Every structure is written in structure tokens, then in C-alpha cells.
Amino acid sequence: MRRYIKRVVLAALPAVLIAATFAAPPAAAGGGPVDSFGQLAVVPLDDRPFTWYTPTAIAEAGGHTAIMPPKELLGQYFTRGDGDAVGQWWRKNARSVDGSVVAVPMLAYGGLVASRSCDTDLATARRRLQVLDDVKRANPRQPVYAFDVIMRLTIEPTSGYPGQYSGAIRRWSVLMDQVENLGREDLRAQYEQEAAGIPTQIRQDYLCARARNHQINQEMIKRVAAGAVDYLVLGQDDASEFGPHRPEKEALAALTRRLGVSDRVKIYPGADVLGALLVAKHVTERQKATPTVKVEWSRTPGESWVAPYQDLPYATLVDEYVRTVHGSVVNNKDADILLMANTAGGGSLEPFADRVHEAVAEGRLVAIGDDAVAGKVDTELRDLLAPRIRIGELAGWSGWNIGLSIAQAAVRYAVLQPPSKARGWGSGQAGHKRSAVLLRAATAHTALLLHEHVHTDLYRNQVLPNVKAFAEQNGDDPQHITKVLPQANALAVKELRPLADELFATEFAGVPLRLGTDGRRDQIAVVHRNDGWAMGLAWSRYQEMGAYPRLTLSTSAADRTSAASLAAVPYRTVVKPESTIQASITAVLRNDTADPVVATVTAEVPAGWGAPKPVRVVLTPFQVRRIPLAVTVDKLAPETTATVTVKTEHTTMDGRRYTVSTPAYVTAVWRNLALAANGATVTASGYWQQYQPDRVIDGNRVSAGSRWITEVGDRHWIEVRFPRAEPLDTVTLYQYSGYVLTGYDILAEVDGTWRTVAEIRGNQDATTQHSFASVTATAVRLDISATRDKRARLYELEVIHRSGA
Structure with a gap:
């Protein structure tokens, strides 16, 4: 059989540098592939990658x-x-498309940044917007x-005029509402x-x-x-x-x-994401x-949570976003999309990561909305999921943009629908065209997922601080780099490219993708290779990075590394130290092809442990099987972890043989008495x-949002109470590095009397264990x-019983 590999390159035009910043249109302006489910005209908010x-x-x-319009018309x-x-x-091209998504600020003022000044008068803006009616x-x-x-509360924050007043304008505008609208005369002065500290001209322009x-x-x-506009979103920036x-x-x-x-008119937080949401609305409705x-x-x-720079409950915002893309939020375990929303606050992220792991293993459409940390991926979640x-x-x-995750998952769901329900083509030649469209769609989906993670994780968490520091060290403004822009761009690319290559190799290469059906059978592909990056700073500032891969997806069976995916859940099993106990591990086996697969599942265990017998199964196309494996754990030492290797050898109908394995971990730890999950409660001198003090008993030792911190004071205390009297002999404190507790006493309440069990003076360690x-x-x-600055800071307080347990 002839090997068939279809390549789709998302960045269709050559990359060019404008003022040493990256500019590569993702689709040819005024045209695109002949075969698609439809064509949209998009007037973007500006020329940043996200918009x-x-x-x-x-x-x-x-x-x-x-x-899209030619990029040179969008400004920068x-x-x-x-x-x-x-x-x-737009007037010229609207006649040849199936619908339009239009950013009003681009038409009226020339973009989002331009909308924050009054250079364009009302009459001009009105005249330009007549195109909507026409x-x-x-x-x-x-x-x-x-x-x-x-409009947001302030202007662009640069070191020069007028941006140097951005912080003052924000404070002034907040006070303006409180004093002039809400009568807070106590704040008038x-x-x-x-x-008085802001030039009159700036205040008037604002x-x-x-x-x-x-x-x-x-x-x-x-x-x-x-009737001139069918649907409108007014986003709060x-x-x-x-x-x-x-x-x-x-x-x-009220209007x-x-x-x-x-x-038909929605008002909710968001600015940059609105174009993506409305495009997704077009796609899902069509x-x-x-x-x-x-x-x-x-x-x-x-x-109960409001995300940074927003003003309504997060659940309300999520519901609004989902409704915008023609979906609905349901409390149903079999929902089409599972949206895993990462919020801030106390508590361990491990159970959340475990739920993501299991849902992905079952082949569900899982989208992660990661808004816990403003502007970037939450590294704590990333490290748990890796x-x-x-x-x-x-x-x-x-x-930091759950709206994009929702939009991307919604259109992914849409293309996986059978053609009898959706717009598209049926069998024969039309089916061949549909297959090509499905392959392009999967390539675009993968490229977007890769780009977004390179930008919001690798760049913003690892490279961005260095670019910012480089600009500052060379006497430039990171918010408006004018002196060393080519060098800053070169530094960003040099540091980001190897990280991006590694991300592709470890997280994307070889991943199987179900494309949808051409009307006869389901189409399958794997992420085959990346032919390079178009990469560079998007604007003359340090925040945005464009990183566009040139991906190839392959439909050839010869390029698969397996025909089935395997996961072991739970990822980690916790057992009592030095005990002999049976642990239950489940192998989740998923057929990633449109043909039957015959598989044998085994588990390799450490010496002296009891291993389960091999299990042989036959998987129908895309079937998921959960196979319980009973493992006998024998006397695992305290605070140690052992690996159980779950393996499958499987064969496809055309005789191809594959072997896939995955680890499951067994960890022996003492029971922590000071956990809310174990019934502990906490009180403190203040926070x-x-x-709040409950952060020290939530099981999270690493999250900056899961700490107890006090006001300034000479002495502080925190007390953890158990549901019943318990034997104990060890207390461990997980402290905040750089701000450790330097002097403290640990007391235990025995028969109603407090007994001092440890006295510490001159501590310098972030993790202290007291037996x-x-x-x-x-x-x-x-x-x-005693503390460094008269505040107490503590991640976690752990209480266990080692001796005689």
C-alpha cells in the first residue's frame, strides 16, 4: 500500500520581521483552502498572536x-x-464568506491600544462603523x-509620557467611582x-x-x-x-x-479572547x-472565586463563555466536554491532576482552563500533569484564559460530529474532501495547543523574565523596547526554541488523534513531525511571543508507535509503611484505531511483591477497557516509593505488534493527623x-496560594486539633524559604494540659522536622x-506517629 502523509502548514505565508518583531499571517488574506466546511471573515482586535x-x-x-485583512493594515x-x-x-470580502466576526475597536479606532486614547473623535468612529450597516x-x-x-481602568503602562502615569490613573479612576457615584466622601481628599498628580491633558484624554x-x-x-449585527459581546477589559x-x-x-x-447582547469580562469565542460560535452553529x-x-x-482582573464569580463567567459557543454547562459525568478549571486558593492539586489523568486516559475531550495565576500557566499544575x-x-x-480552552474544545467537538448531523460532505469524492478538511482541522488544533503552551508556559514562565531583565539592563523600557529590540528578540528566540523543541518531542510527537468520519469510517492520524518554527516577539515589548510550528500529521499506520493507549490509575497509591497490603491498580486501555485490537495486559512488580495474572482482551474500534490489577505490596519502607510497571502487548488486524508500558507508583507514608481530610481543625492568632490558617492543613506544601500568613506582630500562634486523642511523635513544618520561623515552641495537649515537646531558636531551614x-x-x-519581619508564614504543618505505629 502506498504510504500516505498529508502535510498541513498553518503559517502559510513567509515570516517577515517588522521592527524586529514576528509577523506571520496564519492564513492567506482574502483566501484559503478551497475545500472547507465554510469561510469566515475576521476583523481582529489587533495583530498580537492571541487576537x-x-x-x-x-x-x-x-x-x-x-x-483576515492584510497585516500591514492592522498597525502595531x-x-x-x-x-x-x-x-x-471587509466590505469587499464579506460577499464571499459565510459569516463575519468583527472587532469594533479595530474598525472604529485602529485597535485596542488606540481605543484608550481620544485621538479618534466620535464622528470619525461613527462614520467608520457605517460599514457594519452597509x-x-x-x-x-x-x-x-x-x-x-x-474601556479598562488605565492606559498603556510605559516608562515614558503618558504611560508613566498609568498606575496613578488606575487609582484615580477607582476613587472616582467610589466618590462621585457611591458618595464615599471619606475618600475625596x-x-x-x-x-492633582496626573497632568490635566492626560485626565481629559482618558x-x-x-x-x-x-x-x-x-x-x-x-x-x-x-438587525445590522446579529450578536454582540461587550467585553470588560x-x-x-x-x-x-x-x-x-x-x-x-439597562439599554x-x-x-x-x-x-443577542452579552456583557462579561474579557477582551483578547472575544474573537476566538465568536469564531467558535460561528463554527458550532454552522x-x-x-x-x-x-x-x-x-x-x-x-x-466562590473571582479571577484576577475580573468582577464576577468565575462560574458565572464560565457559563457565559460556554453559552457563547452554543454549549451548555451540565452536571453530567458523560458530558461531551470535561472542562477542568484551575482556580486559586488553598488545597492540594493532586486530586485534580488525577481526575485529568483518568479522563484523558478514557479518551474524553478534556480542556484545561488555567486561570489560577495571572498571565501564565500554573507551574504547580504543570508539574503534576507532566x-x-x-x-x-x-x-x-x-x-490564564479559560475562554480559549472552551472555544478550542467546542470546535474540536464540532468536527468530530458525523456528517449526517453537521455541514460537510458524504461519501465518495466528497468523503475524500472531507478527510482532507478533517486532517487540516486536527493539524490546526494541535498547532494552536502547542503554540499556546509554548507562549503561556515556556515563554512566560522561563524566558520572559530574562527578556525583561535584558531590556532593563540596557537602559530600555520592557513595556516599549526601542533601543535593543533586535537583540531582545534574538535573546527570546535563542532561549525559547530549544525549550519548544523539547516540548514538541515529549508532549506532542506520536500523539494519536481521532479526526472524525468521512461518512464511511473514522479517520486516524498521529502527530508526525515539526518542520520548524516561525518565532519572535509579537510587539516591541516583552509580554507576547509568537511561536508558530509547521506541523505534519500522518495518517499512515507505519508512523504509529502503538495502536492503543495505556494508563495506570491511580497514578500514586499511598500505603502504610512496613505493612503487607493489597493495592488495587486499574489499567485503562484505549484502542486508538478504527479496527479491532487484541491486547495482553501485565504488571511487573518489585521483588517479593505479588503480581497479578496477565489479562487478555479484545478491543473494538476506539473502545476503552478498565482492567483491575491486584498487587500485593510487601513491607515498603517509610517515605519511599516503588514502581509498578503496567504493560500491554497488542496486535492489530494487519499483524502489526506493539508494546506500551506506563508506571504506577506506590508510596509508603505515615498518616498525617493534621489534615482536614482526616478530620483536623485549626485556629490561629490571626491571618x-x-x-487563612486552614491552608496549613490542606495537604499542599508548595502552592504560594496555600499558605498561612499573619499580620505584623510580636508573637503568633496556630493550633491544630484532632477528632480524637492520637499517639504522635513527629511534627514537620513546611515553611516559606527566605522568611522562615526563627524561634518557636511546639506543644502537645495531653490530658487537657499543654506540654512543650520542642523548643527551637535560631532556625534557618525552610523544612524542619522535630521528633x-x-x-x-x-x-x-x-x-x-521570632520571624524575619514579624509576620508568620507557613505552608503546611504535618503531625505523624512513627514509633510503634
């Missing part, structure tokens, strides 16, 4: 083609886009989805003091831009009522509890209700896909902000007499 590349990648991942950073020329481009009048059946932005933008927001709502945006939102919501368009989404929270429930899953298996993962003669106690207390 420019991502919407087109979402369209491609959904089997559609997105066309402080160079505003040509709103008139962009409008002309396009709809000429193409009445083609949907127009638009988005506008409720502070408000007037902040105003207020002018707000008033103009608010007027345009209102007129966009009226356009929805008049960087919100907070107070500020001029608050009454603006109230007025816009929406008065005009009866609440079903594909007649209505995905159900089950949401699971990592730590703080979404109903040995459990491969990122290329996910339906989406974006650091600072959200760093003493065994006592039977109902509580443990930590009395703190």
Missing part, C-alpha cells in the same frame, strides 16, 4: 477557513491600524458577530490628591476616550436591535470592583433590557453542534488577607516568638 492568530486557528480547527502597538482600509477590505444590507443572510470593549467608547457601545447595542466601568456596564445592561436584545460541558474546579469552587498525561492529548489548555518521645494528644500548638 490575530488564535481566531483563525480556531476556525481552522473547526474545519473552516478564516480570512502604538501605531494604530487603518480603520477605513480595514472596513473597505455589509449587512448587502448580505442580509450572512451573520455578523461583533465585539466591543468596555485621596481622590483629589491622585487627580475621560474623552471613556465617553466616546461608551457612546459607541450604546450604538452597537442599537445596531443589534435594528481588566475589571475591578470599583471604577467608571461599573456604572457604564449598568447603563449598557439592552429596554431594547429587548438580552438574548456544524449544528451543541456541546454539553461538565466543569470541575481544582481548589476554590467557581461560585508525568501523568501528554499535553497533545488535550482538547485545550491556555494559561493576613486570604491566607520527640511519643505522647497521646488531642491537639498540637505552634507558638512563634
Whole structure:
């Protein structure tokens, strides 16, 4: 049989450097592949990767083609886009597409940054937006989805004028709402003091831009009522509890209700993500896909958490995003998409990582919404998932933007629907065309997932600090690099490229992908290779990095490394030290092909342990089997970990043989009495902000959000109480490096009396373990007499019984 490999290169045009920043259009402006499920015109918010590349990648991942204005019309950073020329481009191309997604700030002002100044007057903005009415009048059946932005609290933060006043403007605008709208006269002096420190011209320009933008927001709502725009999202850019945006939102919501368009106008936090969400809405509606989404929270429930720079409960925002893409949030374990939402707060992330691991093993569409840390991937979650899953298996993962994960998973679900339900083609020649579209869609999905992780994890967590420091060391402004931009760009690429290559090799290469059906049978591919990167700083500042892979997906069976995927759950089993006990490990075996597979599952165990008998199974196409394996653990030493290797040897119908193995870990640890999960409770002398005392008994030793921190004081104490009297002989403190507790006493409550079991002075260690003669106690207390700065900081307090246990 002839070997068939189809290559799809997402960045279709050559890369060029504009002012030493990367600029490579993801799709040819004004055109695209002939065969697709549909074509969309996209007017982006600006030319950053997230606002420019991502919407087109979402369209491609959904089997559609997105066309965009030529990049030179979009401007860059402080160079505003040509709103008139962009409008002309859209007017010309709207007739040849199936729908449009339009960023109002680009048409009206020349982009997001341009919308924060009053250089464009109201009359000009109104004139430019007439194109919305003209396009709809000429193409009445083609949907127009638009988005506008409720202006954020401040301007662009640069070291020069006027950006040097960005912090003061933010503080002043918050006080403005509190004093002028909410009557907080006690804050008036502070408000007037902040105003006096900002040049009058800057304050006037800020207020002018707000008033103009608010007027345009209102007129966009009226356009929805008049039928010129089919759907509108007004996104709040960087919100907070107070500020001029608050009454603006109230007025816009009231107008929406008065005009009866609440079903077609949505107001919620978000700016950069809105283009991707509305493209996903186009795709799902055209594909007649209505995905159900089950949401699971990592730590703080979404109903009780507000993400950074937002102003409503996270669960409400997630529900709004899901509804935008034509989906619904359900409490159903069999939902089409499992959205794993990583929130901040106390508690261990391991159970969350285990649930992700198991769901991915079962072949579910799993998207990770990772908003716990502003601006980037949560490294704690990343480190937990790294040995459990491969990122290329996910339906989406974006650091600090759950909206993108939702949009990407929704379009991925849409293309996997059978053609009888969705738009597309059937069998024969049409089926061959559909296969090509499905392959392109899977390639675009994988490229977006890879790009997003390279950007929001590798770049922002590892390379970005070095680029920022380089600019500063050379007398430049990291927020607007003008002196050493080519050198900063070269440094970013030099440091990021090897990290990105390693990420592809370990997390994507060889990952199997189900493409969908061509009307006759399911199509399968594997991530075959990356032919290189188009990479560089997106703007003349350090925050955004473009990293576009040129991926090849292969449909050839010869390029598969296996026909089945194997996982062992749980990833880690905890047992009592020095005991003989039976542990239950489940092998999750998934057929990744459209043909039957015959497999034998075995487990290799350490010497002296009892191993399960081999299990032989036959898997039908894409079937998932859970195979229990009973392992006898024999006297594992305390604080040690042993490996059980679960293995499958399997054979396909054409005689190909594969062997796949995966580890499961067994760890022997003493029972921690001071865990909330074991019934412990905690009280303390006090705490600072959200760093409450219950963080020291939640099982999380590493998360910065899971600490107890106190206000400044001479002495502090924290007390952990058990449900019943327990024997104990060891207390371990997991402290904050650099701010350790230097002097403290540990006391145990024995028969109602506090007994000192350890006295520590002059400590310099971040992890301290204190052993003493065994006592039977109902509580443990930590009395703190000395710290570096008169605050107490503690990640975790662990209490165990080693002797005679």
C-alpha cells in the first residue's frame, strides 16, 4: 500500500520581521483552502498572536477557513491600524464568506491600544462603523458577530509620557467611582490628591476616550436591535470592583433590557479572547453542534472565586463563555466536554491532576482552563500533569484564559460530529474532501495547543523574565523596547526554541488523534513531525511571543508507535509503611484505531511483591477497557516509593505488534493527623488577607496560594486539633524559604494540659522536622516568638506517629 502523509502548514505565508518583531499571517488574506466546511471573515482586535492568530486557528480547527485583512493594515502597538482600509477590505470580502466576526475597536479606532486614547473623535468612529450597516444590507443572510470593549481602568503602562502615569490613573479612576457615584466622601481628599498628580491633558484624554467608547457601545447595542449585527459581546477589559466601568456596564445592561436584545447582547469580562469565542460560535452553529460541558474546579469552587482582573464569580463567567459557543454547562459525568478549571486558593492539586489523568486516559475531550495565576500557566499544575498525561492529548489548555480552552474544545467537538448531523460532505469524492478538511482541522488544533503552551508556559514562565531583565539592563523600557529590540528578540528566540523543541518531542510527537468520519469510517492520524518554527516577539515589548510550528500529521499506520493507549490509575497509591497490603491498580486501555485490537495486559512488580495474572482482551474500534490489577505490596519502607510497571502487548488486524508500558507508583507514608481530610481543625492568632490558617492543613506544601500568613506582630500562634486523642511523635513544618520561623515552641495537649515537646531558636531551614518521645494528644500548638519581619508564614504543618505505629 502506498504510504500516505498529508502535510498541513498553518503559517502559510513567509515570516517577515517588522521592527524586529514576528509577523506571520496564519492564513492567506482574502483566501484559503478551497475545500472547507465554510469561510469566515475576521476583523481582529489587533495583530498580537492571541487576537490575530488564535481566531483563525480556531476556525481552522473547526474545519473552516478564516480570512483576515492584510497585516500591514492592522498597525502595531502604538501605531494604530487603518480603520477605513480595514472596513473597505471587509466590505469587499464579506460577499464571499459565510459569516463575519468583527472587532469594533479595530474598525472604529485602529485597535485596542488606540481605543484608550481620544485621538479618534466620535464622528470619525461613527462614520467608520457605517460599514457594519452597509455589509449587512448587502448580505442580509450572512451573520455578523461583533465585539466591543468596555474601556479598562488605565492606559498603556510605559516608562515614558503618558504611560508613566498609568498606575496613578488606575487609582484615580477607582476613587472616582467610589466618590462621585457611591458618595464615599471619606475618600475625596485621596481622590483629589491622585487627580492633582496626573497632568490635566492626560485626565481629559482618558475621560474623552471613556465617553466616546461608551457612546459607541450604546450604538452597537442599537445596531443589534435594528438587525445590522446579529450578536454582540461587550467585553470588560481588566475589571475591578470599583471604577467608571461599573456604572457604564449598568447603563449598557439597562439599554439592552429596554431594547429587548438580552438574548443577542452579552456583557462579561474579557477582551483578547472575544474573537476566538465568536469564531467558535460561528463554527458550532454552522456544524449544528451543541456541546454539553461538565466543569470541575481544582481548589476554590467557581461560585466562590473571582479571577484576577475580573468582577464576577468565575462560574458565572464560565457559563457565559460556554453559552457563547452554543454549549451548555451540565452536571453530567458523560458530558461531551470535561472542562477542568484551575482556580486559586488553598488545597492540594493532586486530586485534580488525577481526575485529568483518568479522563484523558478514557479518551474524553478534556480542556484545561488555567486561570489560577495571572498571565501564565500554573507551574504547580504543570508539574503534576507532566508525568501523568501528554499535553497533545488535550482538547485545550491556555494559561490564564479559560475562554480559549472552551472555544478550542467546542470546535474540536464540532468536527468530530458525523456528517449526517453537521455541514460537510458524504461519501465518495466528497468523503475524500472531507478527510482532507478533517486532517487540516486536527493539524490546526494541535498547532494552536502547542503554540499556546509554548507562549503561556515556556515563554512566560522561563524566558520572559530574562527578556525583561535584558531590556532593563540596557537602559530600555520592557513595556516599549526601542533601543535593543533586535537583540531582545534574538535573546527570546535563542532561549525559547530549544525549550519548544523539547516540548514538541515529549508532549506532542506520536500523539494519536481521532479526526472524525468521512461518512464511511473514522479517520486516524498521529502527530508526525515539526518542520520548524516561525518565532519572535509579537510587539516591541516583552509580554507576547509568537511561536508558530509547521506541523505534519500522518495518517499512515507505519508512523504509529502503538495502536492503543495505556494508563495506570491511580497514578500514586499511598500505603502504610512496613505493612503487607493489597493495592488495587486499574489499567485503562484505549484502542486508538478504527479496527479491532487484541491486547495482553501485565504488571511487573518489585521483588517479593505479588503480581497479578496477565489479562487478555479484545478491543473494538476506539473502545476503552478498565482492567483491575491486584498487587500485593510487601513491607515498603517509610517515605519511599516503588514502581509498578503496567504493560500491554497488542496486535492489530494487519499483524502489526506493539508494546506500551506506563508506571504506577506506590508510596509508603505515615498518616498525617493534621489534615482536614482526616478530620483536623485549626485556629490561629490571626491571618493576613486570604491566607487563612486552614491552608496549613490542606495537604499542599508548595502552592504560594496555600499558605498561612499573619499580620505584623510580636508573637503568633496556630493550633491544630484532632477528632480524637492520637499517639504522635513527629511534627514537620513546611515553611516559606527566605522568611522562615526563627524561634518557636511546639506543644502537645495531653490530658487537657499543654506540654512543650520542642523548643527551637535560631532556625534557618525552610523544612524542619522535630521528633520527640511519643505522647497521646488531642491537639498540637505552634507558638512563634521570632520571624524575619514579624509576620508568620507557613505552608503546611504535618503531625505523624512513627514509633510503634
